[in-house]
Amino acid sequence: MTVRTRVAPSPTGDPHLGTAYMALFNCAFAKKHGGQFVLRIEDTDQTRSTPESEQVILDALHWMGLKWDEGPDIGGTCGPYRQSERLDHYAARAAELVEHGHAFHCFCSTDRLADLRRTQQSAGETPRYDGHCIGMDEGDKTRRIASGEAHVIRLRVPDDGECTFEDGLRGAITIPWQQVDMQVLVKSDGFPTYHLAVVVDDHMMDITHVLRGEEWISSVPKHVLLYQYFGWDMPSHYHLPLLRNTDQTKMSKRRNPTSINYYRHCGYLPEVLVNYLALMGWSMPDEREIFRFDEMVEAFDVDRMSTSAPVFDTEKLNWLNGQYIRDMSSSAFMDRIAEWAVNRERLAELVPLIQERTERFIDLLPQVDYLLGERAEVSQASFVHKSLDEADCLRILDHSLRTLDRVRVWQHDDIFAELKSLAEAMDVKFRDFLFPLFVAVSGREVSLPLFDSIGFLGSDLTRTRIRTAIDALGGLSKKESRRLELAFQELDR
Ligand code: GLU
Numbered sequence: 001m002t003v004r005t006r007v008a009p010s011p012t013g014d015p016h017l018g019t020a021y022m023a024l025f026n027c028a029f030a031k032k033h034g035g036q037f038v039l040r041i042e043d044t045d046q047t048r049s050t051p052e053s054e055q056v057i058l059d060a061l062h063w064m065g066l067k068w069d070e071g072p073d074i075g076g077t078c079g080p081y082r083q084s085e086r087l088d089h090y091a092a093r094a095a096e097l098v099e100h101g102h103a104f105h106c107f108c109s110t111d112r113l114a115d116l117r118r119t120q121q122s123a124g125e126t127p128r129y130d131g132h133c134i135g136m137d138e139g140d141k142t143r144r145i146a147s148g149e150a151h152v153i154r155l156r157v158p159d160d161g162e163c164t165f166e167d168g169l170r171g172a173i174t175i176p177w178q179q180v181d182m183q184v185l186v187k188s189d190g191f192p193t194y195h196l197a198v199v200v201d202d203h204m205m206d207i208t209h210v211l212r213g214e215e216w217i218s219s220v221p222k223h224v225l226l227y228q229y230f231g232w233d234m235p236s237h238y239h240l241p242l243l244r245n246t247d248q249t250k251m252s253k254r255r256n257p258t259s260i261n262y263y264r265h266c267g268y269l270p271e272v273l274v275n276y277l278a279l280m281g282w283s284m285p286d287e288r289e290i291f292r293f294d295e296m297v298e299a300f301d302v303d304r305m306s307t308s309a310p311v312f313d314t315e316k317l318n319w320l321n322g323q324y325i326r327d328m329s330s331s332a333f334m335d336r337i338a339e340w341a342v343n344r345e346r347l348a349e350l351v352p353l354i355q356e357r358t359e360r361f362i363d364l365l366p367q368v369d370y371l372l373g374e375r376a377e378v379s380q381a382s383f384v385h386k387s388l389d390e391a392d393c394l395r396i397l398d399h400s401l402r403t404l405d406r407v408r409v410w411q412h413d414d415i416f417a418e419l420k421s422l423a424e425a426m427d428v429k430f431r432d433f434l435f436p437l438f439v440a441v442s443g444r445e446v447s448l449p450l451f452d453s454i455g456f457l458g459s460d461l462t463r464t465r466i467r468t469a470i471d472a473l474g475g476l477s478k479k480e481s482r483r484l485e486l487a488f489q490e491l492d493r
Contacts, residue, residue: 106154
């Protein structure tokens with residue numbers, strides 16, 4: 001058997017550290033066994049997927065040096081590798097399931113489903129579809145489909161008993177069928193959900209081992225059923241624990257930098273991120289902490305993978321980065337600095353901002369210090385303004401953070417449009433509105449154009465700076481944050 005693994009990111013935002021973590025382990029596993037590692041794009045959520053996000057994810061994984069053998073950019077024998085280009089496969093499989101009575105059409109309205117959920121929740125039950133549309137009269141069904149009535153296709157799930165499956169890291173796991181929902185497999189827009197697409201693709205792409213995040217454990221019974229219904233062998237599954245913060249909470253972009261590009265921008269070395277992420281889920285037989293990817297592959301053994309919650313500690317990451325940097329030759333060090341920021345690609349982003357403002361090259365650095373390096377520290381005093389008080393600044397910063405969460409493609413025009421409409425909804429003069437943001441982002445009242453700066457810094461660095469500015473203003477208690485959240489929701493936008 002040729003070992004084949006895959007990583008399957010959804011292109012719905014920044015390239016997440018978690019994607020790199022999964023890619024790393026799948027890639028190491030395949031390489032260790034002389035197999036192949038596939039990259040598949042799971043873009044079935046049409047409302048959230050963007051080609052820009054796909055591109056930045058591929059770029060970020062390339063930067064980390066994780067090479068795939070097949071993928072949307074390089075092709076391969078099992079393509080296409082983008083789910084939106086494989087719709088015929090899912091439709092054919094869904095039709096087959098319906099024909100054999102393993103799936104059924106469901107016409108329930110969102111109102112009915114919401115009522116059902118409420119009733120179940122108030123009775124203390126796990127919300128679950130009640131099977132209302134199972135066994136619908138065939139003629140009735142055909143007529144409703146022909147008339148164009150909105151519907152989905154759902155999975156048939158056994159009424160009782162339990163599902164036991166093997167996890168390569170955790171052993172046997174048992175989940176009662178009562179806890180498994182009659183999952184939607186095909187949405188009303190005709191697109192498959194993750195559950196149908198992942199099973200069809202893992203099978204058609206000959207994937208033998210699936211290493212993925214533990215958040216998918218509760219979905220395995222649905223996948224077990226699909227493999228059974230199709231009569232296919234199921235790949236071996238290994239569910240890796242999710243990355244955590246030092247306080248054990250889950251890493252999430254609302255609270256922490258999770259984008260690979262943040263770490264790249266801050267000057268962490270790709271091989272250090274690889275080394276550190278490897279340490280999150282695995283250890284070298286000799287417990288050595290510093291090792292390269294090739295050494296990892298050589299020594300790799302799933303038995304040394306751990307299921308205890310890995311803590312992503314930036315202090316430790318800084319230490320590791322420092323170790324690698326001090327270990328370099330001065331010539332390698334020079335090359336790496338050039339690769340980091342003084343390369344043509346990076347400079348090309350800065351040129352439109354700085355060329356017209358430059359008379360002598362010596363004027364350059366003070367202009368870009370907060371873009372290439374850390375910004376000046378901010379304190380309460382930095383936010384003194386003639387018409388805004390501290391509460392106003394806090395409100396603007398809080399609401400800007402929430403608004404930036406909604407920006408799907410991180411570029412000047414989208415960021416500008418979102419923040420401009422926020423300022424209007426908050427009824428704050430745009431000039432005033434921009435003041436706390438200028439300070440938060442650049443550490444100054446006047447800087448290079450704000451939206452270009454935000455675009456250049458990227459979402460995580462921008463958000464981190466806004467969060468530290470909020471802290472400098474005394475921070476927000478849970479209660480205050482909740483109050484601001486409600487106020488934000490009530491804005492007329
Ligand atoms: N598209 C899923 C995700 O981004 C992949 C999960 C899997 O590996 O099966 O989390």
